[in-house]
Amino acid sequence: MLLITCPFCGPRPELEFGYAGEAHVVRAQDPRDVSDSQWTEYLYQRSNVRGVHAERWRHAHGCAQFFNALRDTTTDHFVATYRIGESRPDAAVEAGR
């Protein structure tokens, strides 16, 4: 069974979690200030990384909190998890060093 470490609760079974999209996608302060193509990019364009990817997850059947995770999409290994508002862990963490 895959365990995901919730930053609030600790390791829990993956069945308690839900994927919530790519992390660090920044919404414009005022959507009226951006062009249609910039708004379309915000809504629909995602990086679709092969390798370590920053993702947003929710501990839906636990504390219900959203958090970010670095997950290797080729191995399904969770490299790190961190709270919303915290900066993405550095490259050393991503490489498992």
Ligand SMILES: [Zn+2]
């Ligand atoms: Zn939790």
